[in-house]
Amino acid sequence: MKYNQPYGISDPNGPYINGDPSIGRAGSIPPAESIEFPQREIVNLISDVNLFAPDNADLRQLGKSIQSQKLWAVDDAGTANQYSVTLAPAPGTYFRYLLVVAWIVNPNTGPANLNVNAMGAKPIVRSDGSPLIPGDIGQNTLNAFMYDGAAFRMVWQGKSVGGPVFLDRNLTFYVNDATGSDNNDGAAAVVGGGHGPFKTLQKAANTVRFMNLNGYNITINVADSQNYRAVNLPACAGSGTVLWVGNVNTPANVLISENNTIAIAVSGVNNVMQGFKVQTTGVAGQQNNTCAGIHAQGTVQATFQNFEWGPTFGPQIFAYGGAYLRFGGPKRISGSAQSHAYGLGCFINCQQGGRVDCLEVSPPQPLTIVGAVNYAQAFIEAQQLSAVAFNYSTLTGAATGKKYDATYNSVINVAGGGANYLPGDVAGTVSNGGQYG
DSSP states (O other), X not given: OOOOOOTTOOOTTOOOOOOBTXXXXXXXXXXXXXXXXXXHHHHHHHHHHTSSOOOTTOTXXXXXXXXXXXXXXXXXXXXXXXXXXXXXXOOSSOOTTOEXXXXXXXXXXXXXXXXXXXXXXXXXXXXXXXXXXXXXXXXXXXXXXXXXXXXXXXXXXXXOOOSOEEOSSOEEXXXXXXXXXXXXXXXXXXXXXXXXXXXXXXXXXXXXXXXXXXXXXXXXEEOOEEEEOOEEOOOOBSXXXXXXXXXXXXXXXXXEEEESSOSEEEOSXXXXXXXXXXXXXXXXXXXXXXXXXXXXXXXXXXXXEEEEEOOEESOSEEEXXXXXXXXEEEEEEOSOEEOBTTBOOEEEEEETTOEEEESOSSSOOOEEEOSSEEESSEEEEEOSSOXXXXXXXXXXXXXXXXXXXXXXXXXXXXXXXXTTOSSOSBOOEEETTOEEO
């Protein structure tokens, strides 16, 4: 609506004047448009919002309509990644700072677009202009998009832990105990531009556990620190790998340490960890808690490369009930393993069908033992239909304690290395169908 000047006045911005009989001045004559058009504009706004019918009994309807925010807030009518809304009134064209608030049902699984009133799809990006990552738009969430002239930027977003997000590309996250925060998005190694690393390993695990890898990989880069605490590795669905990268050359620089609990608990079948050191302490045995450095139970699988094991209150590696663990790269041991009522002091303890093996059959990798290391139970113990295959290229250092113990039809395979192949100063034993060789 434009300004409608007094009737008979040529100036399009000419003002209205009041009549004054005392000086013989005639008042302005209002054209019909000056009365009808403002009413139409107000009634149209009230009708577009559609909260109520225009009514002279309520002279606050204009304010209530604006207050509702329904002029720019609407439910999405599109599909995942291809979002669509219809505003009333129709904007007519895209313009800078056009704001759309939308209720989104389907989370994004990668790059996404927004189409307003069928004017053509425009890309959605993060507030800093970077591409969306899966899950930036959560399931059943409110999100605000503002057009910058080329794309819709997410000025605020709703994330959820709803149904799984299916990846359509590889992703990278970052963890840094010193500079990170679990309020960050984990999408950058340093803080800036609305992004930054997580502080804890568990926050990274919780972030990716709802993602279906869908044939792609997630890399989690972990900065050096001596302060990382326990992590329960995520059980991601789909094929692909969740790769945790610490310090491959100096694993001791990335320490995961815990007291009276497990350092790394394995879930799922997709995790690979490289370049970490684990250790645990404890004061008393806890039921269902081995206090292991690495604990795997049930039908889970994980791979660990270039690792160091410090002292543990319980086994340094524990596999139980069908769990399958694989180890690769140089292996370094710098602490002893104590026994308690619910965890045996072993380097490797397999029970109830657990399996452990080394990735490198040819060539094997070195095993290094630093300091006075003792195993309260045995260096390797396999019980109740379990299997361990362990080899190395060279052994540096020594340990005290029993070399091995294989019982109840379990197998310890050292590729023909002989009775004295494994570290320890007490001869190994087999019983009840156990085998070693």
